[in-house]
Structure formats: structure tokens, C-alpha cells
Amino acid sequence: MDFDVETWVKLAAYTGGGIAMGFGAIGAAIGEGYTAAQANLALSTNVKNSGSIVKNMLVGQAVAESASIFALVVAILLLFIDVPVPSLLKAASLLAAGISMGFGAIGAGIGSGIPGGDACLGIARKPEMAGRFTTTMLIGSAVCQTPAIFAMVVALILMFMNFGQGSLHLNWAAHLGAGICMGFGAIGSGIGSGFPGGKACLGMAEQPEASPRLMTTMLIGSAVCQTPAIFAMVVALILMFMKFGNAPLHPTWAALFGAGISTGLAAIGSGVGGGMAAGASCEGIARNPETVGKVTTIMLVGQAVSQTPAIFGLLVSFILIFKTFPESYTLSAAMALLGAGICMGFGGIGPGIGTGMTAESAVRWVARNVEHAGDLMRTMLVGQAVSQSTAIYAMVISLVLIFVV
């Protein structure tokens, strides 16, 4: 089978378009479903205010929809893109653009449905504050869209930037790595930053006078959740714009793939975990506004620990990108580097979520039982350290795969 270059470009563009829209549709649909579910729950308790609840539901769903609209736009662009000078590098870039946008839209869609649904519940409880709930929902959902916007930016750069013709060398692997990294890296942050938005809406219904504090905590918490997506964006940008000079093709291509997988997958767990802690702190402040200082401190400590797997992923990516590997035509040399990326990437998911769960529970109970904040913090850190151990094993195996084998 010998295809000409034009066929490859078309093949990649159409496949990329399918991936972008197919995966891109998952998140928004789930998120909007959650919003509608909560809206129904809200209506069942307060039929009189059905007008403002339904209006809020529709506004919330529209925001959650935006992630999949990004995916739609990228998919349509990929279907009708005009490539003046087709090259194999362009084919790789177009496929990578589809991967970045498709997976990148999942998290933002799911996450931004959560504040929408919980704002409906809030309106049912305190109809006179409908305006404030809608504002909080919009801010919370807008933050959730950030990772999808990062993914769209990376996709558009991959599609429309002129990376020079013909210099295929290593850039094809780097571009695919960048697409994988940004696409998967956006999932966790998108889902995670939905939790604080939702809990802030519920909290305002409980303690309207604590609204400004809740808003501040929501913004701090969801900003920290964005860190893993930002790591993924940094790695994607490095991979797209790095010059590889005369690094040997084998096995460096596998290192670049591995670098994308490592940060992209490891970012999922940390993003979700950081969001759980942030959500619990909004809940806690609403329950007991005087504890805001302690709750915020423990939230930040817990979130910092749950960012660790993403940082491990970033570290392994940087080693894979910047280390020069001696030329080797064996398959095993390539698979060692790819395996290192896969190992750290998957290995970071579980500990990221686990440490986030621990932080969520610790923050929740500090708000209820503030005089034992010290005990809780200690237990949280011990528990998180143990949960972190498997990420450390994964990093050790990755480093052995890179440096020893």
C-alpha cells in the first residue's frame, strides 16, 4: 500500500475530525444531563419558581455546551481544511489537533455542568437570590472551560501554524505527543474545577452572608485545579516548538510520545483530586464561616499534595524531552522510553484522585470540628503519603526504564 502525501493528509484530517467531535461530545452531554437532573430535583421542591429554575438550567447548559461547540468547530475545520502544501508532518499535526480537542473537551463539559445543576438547587431553596446563583454559576462554569480553551488553542496552532515543509524528522512524533498531552491533560482539571463551583452555589443557599468568602474560595480552589492543565499546555508547547537538530530518530520518537503521555495522563488524577478538596472547602465554609482560615489552609496543603503526581509526570516528560538518547535501531530501546511515559502517566492517576479524596474528607471535618484541625491535618498528610507511594513506584520504574535498561 503506497499512498501519496495528499491521501495521508486527508486520512489524518478526517480521522482527527471524527475523534474531535466523537470524544468532544461526551463531556458536555454528561454535564448538561447533570444540570437537568438537578433542575428536576429543584423543581420538585419548589414548583412556584419553575420559571427562574428552568431559565437558570438553560443558561447553565449553554455554558456546558461550549466545550462541545469548540470540538464541533475544530471538527468542521478539519473536514474542510485547505492544506496548500501537503506534507506528512501536516498529516501528523492534523491528527494531533483532533486528539487534543476531542479529549480536551471531555473534562470541561462534565465539570461545567456541576455548578449549573447546583445553582438550580440553590434557586429552589432561596428564590430571591436567583441573580447571585446565576452569576456564581457562570463564573464557576467559565473557569471549567479553561482546559477546553487550552486544548482548542493547541489544536488551532497544530492546524494553522506553518511548521516548515518537509522537515518530518522528529516533529511528527512531537506533534502527536503534544496533542495527546493537551487532550488528556485537560480532562482532570475540567472535571475538578466543577466541584468548587457547585459547592459554592449550595453553600450560598445555606449561608447567604458568607457569599463573598465562598466566591473567593471557589476561585482559589479552581485556580489550583488548573495547574495540571497548565503543565500539559507547557509540555505541549515545548513539544510543538522545540527544534530537534540532529537528535537520532530512533529512539527519540518514542521519548517524545512518552513525554506527551506522561504529563497528559498524570494530570487527570491531580486535576480531579484538587477539585475534590476545593469543593469540600466551599462546603465547609458554608457550614461554619468562622473556620475559613483553617479550612483554606488545609485545602491548599491537601491540593498541593494531590498535585504531586502531575509534577512527577512533568518531571518524567522533561527528562524524556531534553535528554539526548544514543541512536539505536532496536525496538526495545524505543519501547523502554514509551513504557516510561505510559508507566508514569497511568501511575499518576490513582494517587492523584486518592490524595484528593483524603484532602476532601479532612477539609470537610475541619470545618465541623475545628479544634481538632491539627489531628486531622496530621492524619491527612500520613494518609496522603501512603496513597502517594504507588506514584513513587511508578516514577522509579519510569526512571529505571529511561536510565538503566
Next chain:
Amino acid sequence: MAIEGVDIVKAASLIGAGLAMGLGAIGPGVGEGMAAAKACEAIGKNPREAGLLTRTMLVGQAVSESTGIYSLVIALLLLFVV
């Protein structure tokens, strides 16, 4: 690139090591986090038993860790023994 039998076996064992440790780390990470989360909840409800609860958490986590250690052992076997 020429692929020989020995090379492909070696390549499979290396990627297998990565998969074993990578996927194997997911479960213990989540499970131990769950144990720690419930320990925090329990200490929040009954702070006087903090010592007992922390001890129980650590024992539970150690058991949950075992599958992670199995993964580590298999990964090391794949890397250095087979």
C-alpha cells in the same frame, strides 16, 4: 529498522513493565486515599480515638498497598530477570 526475535521479546518485557506498574498504581492510589478519607472523617467524629484510627488506617492501607507492590515486583522482574 530490522526487528529480531530477541529484540521484540525485550521490547515487550519493557513496555509490559511500564504497563504493569502504571496501571497497577491506579487501584492502590484510589483505595488508600479512600481509607485515609474515612479515617479523617472518623477522627472528625471521634477525636479521642485518633491513635487507634490512624493505626487502623495504616494497616488497611498497607493491605491495599499490596497490589501496588505486586505490580512493582512484576515490573522489576520484567525489567531485570526475564
